[in-house]
Amino acid sequence: MSISRSQNTNRGAxxxxxxxxxxxxxxxxxxxxxxxxxxxGPQHPxxxxxxxxxxxxxxxxxxxxxxxxxxxxxxxxxxGETFSLHKxxxxxxxxxxxxxxxxNVAFALxxxxxxxxxCAPRAQSIRVICHxxxxxxxxxxxxxxxxxxxxAMTIFLWTFxxxxxxxxxxxxxCGARFTTSYTRVGGVERDLPDDFLGKLEAxxxxxxxxxxxxxxxxxxxxxxxxxxxxxxxxxxxQALQFGLTGPNLRGSGIDYDVRKAHPYLGYEHYEFEVPxxxxxxxxxxxxxxxxxMRQSVRILEQVLQTIPAGPVLNRDGDGVLKSVLPEKTKVLxxxxxxxxxxxxxxxxxxxxxxxxxxxAENPKGELGFYLRGDGQLTPARLRIRGPSFANxxxxxxxxxxxxxxxxxxxxxxxxxxxxxxxx
Amino acid sequence: MSKSASGKGSSGAPTGAGTGAAGxxxxxxxxxxxxxxxxxxxxxxxxxxxxLVALFPAxxxxxxxxxxxxxxxxPAQEVELIRRARDQxxxxxxxxxxxxxxxxxxDPRFDVITLxxxxxxxxxxxxxxxxxxxxxxxxxxxxxxxxxxxxxREIYDMYGVRFSGHRDCKRILMPDHFPDFPLRKEYxxxxxxxxxAPRRALGGxxxxxxxxxxxxxxxxxxxxxxxxxxxxxxxxxx
Numbered sequence: 001m002s003i004s005r006s007q008n009t010n011r012g013a014x015x016x017x018x019x020x021x022x023x024x025x026x027x028x029x030x031x032x033x034x035x036x037x038x039x040x041g042p043q044h045p046x047x048x049x050x051x052x053x054x055x056x057x058x059x060x061x062x063x064x065x066x067x068x069x070x071x072x073x074x075x076x077x078x079x080g081e082t083f084s085l086h087k088x089x090x091x092x093x094x095x096x097x098x099x100x101x102x103x104n105v106a107f108a109l110x111x112x113x114x115x116x117x118x119c120a121p122r123a124q125s126i127r128v129i130c131h132x133x134x135x136x137x138x139x140x141x142x143x144x145x146x147x148x149x150x151x152a153m154t155i156f157l158w159t160f161x162x163x164x165x166x167x168x169x170x171x172x173x174c175g176a177r178f179t180t181s182y183t184r185v186g187g188v189e190r191d192l193p194d195d196f197l198g199k200l201e202a203x204x205x206x207x208x209x210x211x212x213x214x215x216x217x218x219x220x221x222x223x224x225x226x227x228x229x230x231x232x233x234x235x236x237x238q239a240l241q242f243g244l245t246g247p248n249l250r251g252s253g254i255d256y257d258v259r260k261a262h263p264y265l266g267y268e269h270y271e272f273e274v275p276x277x278x279x280x281x282x283x284x285x286x287x288x289x290x291x292x293m294r295q296s297v298r299i300l301e302q303v304l305q306t307i308p309a310g311p312v313l314n315r316d317g318d319g320v321l322k323s324v325l326p327e328k329t330k331v332l333x334x335x336x337x338x339x340x341x342x343x344x345x346x347x348x349x350x351x352x353x354x355x356x357x358x359x360a361e362n363p364k365g366e367l368g369f370y371l372r373g374d375g376q377l378t379p380a381r382l383r384i385r386g387p388s389f390a391n392x393x394x395x396x397x398x399x400x401x402x403x404x405x406x407x408x409x410x411x412x413x414x415x416x417x418x419x420x421x422x423x
Numbered sequence: 424m425s426k427s428a429s430g431k432g433s434s435g436a437p438t439g440a441g442t443g444a445a446g447x448x449x450x451x452x453x454x455x456x457x458x459x460x461x462x463x464x465x466x467x468x469x470x471x472x473x474x475l476v477a478l479f480p481a482x483x484x485x486x487x488x489x490x491x492x493x494x495x496x497x498p499a500q501e502v503e504l505i506r507r508a509r510d511q512x513x514x515x516x517x518x519x520x521x522x523x524x525x526x527x528x529x530d531p532r533f534d535v536i537t538l539x540x541x542x543x544x545x546x547x548x549x550x551x552x553x554x555x556x557x558x559x560x561x562x563x564x565x566x567x568x569x570x571x572x573x574x575x576r577e578i579y580d581m582y583g584v585r586f587s588g589h590r591d592c593k594r595i596l597m598p599d600h601f602p603d604f605p606l607r608k609e610y611x612x613x614x615x616x617x618x619x620a621p622r623r624a625l626g627g628x629x630x631x632x633x634x635x636x637x638x639x640x641x642x643x644x645x646x647x648x649x650x651x652x653x654x655x656x657x658x659x660x661x
Contacts, residue, residue: 070596077581078605082612113463113489124459240542242570243517254542256516261545264462354488357538357549358463359518370521370536381523385538390519393573422596 035063040407042071048145048411049418051392057404065399067392072422080382085111086325086345088382090181095386095420098141099134099363100180101170103420106360108183109264110369114356114379115185115323120314123187124265125307129200130173130182131265131360132296132303136207137166138363139289146286146412147218150227155217162210165203172196186324187313201304207297215290228282232398232410235280242397243390246365247292248414251277251285258361269306270299282413289415322350351379364388364417386420467492468546471512475548479504493549498561501535501552506567508539514548516540520564520574522582526608532556533584537564537571554584563589581606 041052050071056064076095080088092107093100105127112119119127144159167177172193174182182189218224234244239252249256257274259267275291277284314324325344330337351373359368365387372381391414398410469485472492476483482497483504496504508514518538525532531553539548554561563586564571575586576595583604586592594601603610 070594070598073596075605078610078612081606109459109463112460116460116489118460240516241568243519243568245518256540256542261542262462262466265459266462268462355493355549356489356491357466357519357547366518368519368538370519370538372523380525383519383521383523385519385521389573389577390570393570396572397569 038404042068048416051411051416051418051421053395053399053407055399055404055407060403060405062399062402062404062407065395067395069389069392069418070422072418074423076423077382077384080384081378081380084378085115085185089183090179093179093181095384095423096138096362096364096367096388096417097178097419098417099138100178101130101134101173101182102138102360102362103367104180104183105131105265106358106362106367107369108185109360110356110358110371111185113358114352114354114371114373116352117186117323118314119265120187120311121308122191122310123312123314125303126173126188126192126312127183128265128267128270128303129300129307130188132299133166133169135296135363136293137163137170139293140166142363142412142415143214143286143289146415147224149408149412150224152217152221152224155214158210158213158217162207165206169196169199169203172199184313184325187311190328191312197304197307200300204297204300204304208294211290211293211297219287219290225283227406227409228286228413230279230281230283231402231406232282232413233280234394234398238394238397239280242394244365244394245387245390246362247285247288248365248391248394250275251288251413252280253277258359258366262359264360267299270302272296272299282409285413285415351376355381359385362387364415364420365391367420384420384423386423388416388418388421389423392416392421464490466490466547468541468544468548471541471546472548475504475508475512478507491547491549493551495551495553498535498552498554501537501550502562502564502567505537505539505550505564508548508550509567512548513541513543514539516542517568517570518547520571520578522578522584522606524582524606524608527556530555533559533582535561535578535584558585559583560585560587562587563592565589580604583607 036057038055038057039052040055042050044051044053052068052071054066054068055062074094076091079091083091089104089107092103095103108119108127111117140159140163144156144163147153147155170180171177173196174180174189234248234252236252236254238244239249239254244252245256245258253276255274255276258264259272260274272295275288275295277288311327313327323344326337326340331341332338353373353375355370355372357368357370359366366385367387368383368385370381370383370385371379374380395410395414399407402410467487467490469487469492472485472494476485476494479496479500482500484495486493486495494504505514516539518540520535520537523534523536525534533554533556535552535554537550539550540546541548552561559582561584563575565575565588572590573595575589576592578584579586579592580594580597581604593599597605603615605614
């Protein structure tokens with residue numbers, strides 16, 4: 001699916017490359033001229049967290065860029081080696097903290113792949129709801145903050161209006177707005193409340209109109225178009241070399257979405273399209289995200305039609321009793337379930353001997369978990385492949401040649417989150 | 424429901440621990456009904472991996488678990504194998520490069536694992552190379568995938584594995600003056616107490632080993648001015 005770009009610009013698509021951009025005024029060679037070092041962050045508003053950029057400037061033009069990361073490093077991979085898989089679920093909330101439900105889903109699937117456990121069918125549909133709701137929510141925040149960085153305050157407030165609706169829905173799902181810890185190996189922690197699907201339906205009906213509103217404010221806005229078109233162009237070759245994933249990869253015209261390439265959770269049964277950019281500039285990445293929101297709404301519509309009834313935790317199958325927790329409501333009322341919970345919680349799951357890599361299409365890109373089991377109670381290695389880590393690295397190659405004012409435009413379009421970058 | 428669950432628990436418990444240890448082949452048949460597990464375990468391409476390994480017969484072998492195909496290769500041939508995988512087998516999407524530690528008793532001790540993706544077929548390839556405990560070093564992958572830069576810095580940061588030919592293999596997540604390699608197995612979870620940061624490390628743009636930032640100055644141009652940020656004496660900057 002190709003996206004249609006607004007051509008309301010005097011710059012013309014594809015005529016201006018960042019590498020060829022020069023200052024308008026020819027500057028005489030000055031042998032005494034010093035380049036200026038500018039420190040952006042870690043507390044700069046446009047770095048959305050604790051990213052620090054060291055920029056070397058010649059006038060206003062960036063000569064070199066050195067991102068400094070690690071300010072939010074919490075040693076999650078080390079923690080993962082000391083905990084059983086169940087106990088690590090809350091830690092995944094804090095990876096991409098703008099889409100905690102997505103992280104929960106990705107981690108649960110990685111565990112199920114390692115342990116060879118099926119997910120209950122109803123829980124699969126619930127996980128798709130979680131995945132797509134958090135995608136919309138994360139893209140809304142990315143879009144709102146991006147627009148605010150470039151001076152459009154209204155969008156930020158509007159997107160937070162819809163995010164509030166989504167957070168209310170998430171609160172209905174799992175009782176928490178932010179630190180969800182909702183998935184379990186073999187399913188999800190609890191079933192949806194009775195009134196949830198009706199509320200989700202109302203949201204799904206409302207959301208396309210809201211996306212129209214954002215697009216009306218931005219897609220043909222002259223300032224927006226001039227700030228983003230032709231800026232921060234990532235070529236296909238660069239995108240592959242640096243391991244970009246998610247909208248940043250697709251903005252460069254590469255048709256790769258984990259949901260299509262390796263369908264999980266039954267994504268092969270849902271009809272949706274993957275928006276692909278043409279130029280690879282900031283505007284394309286913006287458009288990809290906006291159109292992904294529409295596709296997510298489309299997926300949610302189909303889930304509403306097809307969600308099956310049944311238990312939300314896998315109860316039959318090999319190895320299930322050793323690894324799958326009982327439903328929490330039963331634990332509180334039933335002695336056998338309490339014992340079962342106690343046994344799984346204390347004796348834990350013995351890891352199989354083997355290594356798996358599983359990745360899911362998260363809002364920021366491909367969130368992967370590399371799990372190595374060696375027969376012990378805890379994984380021997382729990383690697384988190386945060387998409388933002390790879391996505392940020394390209395700044396070293398992307399920013400030189402741009403003006404310093406373009407840094408905000410590029411950073412916002414990369415849409416990173418430091419929680420999963422620093423881990 | 425729970426009653427039957429606990430009943431099955433007593434009978435299923437002795438075999439439960441070993442169920443996952445079987446190879447990847449039986450993964451599709453596990454579980455009572457066909458679900459998403461089959462879609463989680465089809466990521467590898469054994470035929471391509473076998474063809475790739477046939478090019479490096481002396482030092483390579485293939486393993487598989489849950490559909491993930493891992494190619495083991497000697498450190499000296501790793502870069503060449505990945506280059507071949509990229510150019511001849513279409514694995515042109517760099518996904519991840521990570522380290523792993525098998526513990527102080529194991530020899531070889533460290534793994535460097537590279538994940539590649541094939542955009543045309545959607546398949547994935549895992550390349551593993553193992554390194555000894557003493558002076559672990561392997562050639563850098565930056566010539567094949569420029570994006571390996573940060574990933575290798577992270578492996579160095581966490582495990583102390585060095586990458587020969589790397590542009591600037593310094594720490595990335597931990598502070599520059601951190602004394603340990605925290606993901607090594609012998610490093611305790613609770614850490615080894617506080618460590619003293621050099622005073623100059625608190626400032627930016629400090630050249631030298633103890634600074635948090637060391638952007639080399641360009642030839643022909645004076646480097647950035649250095650200054651101790653905690654210096655309250657008001658002495659003029661050099």
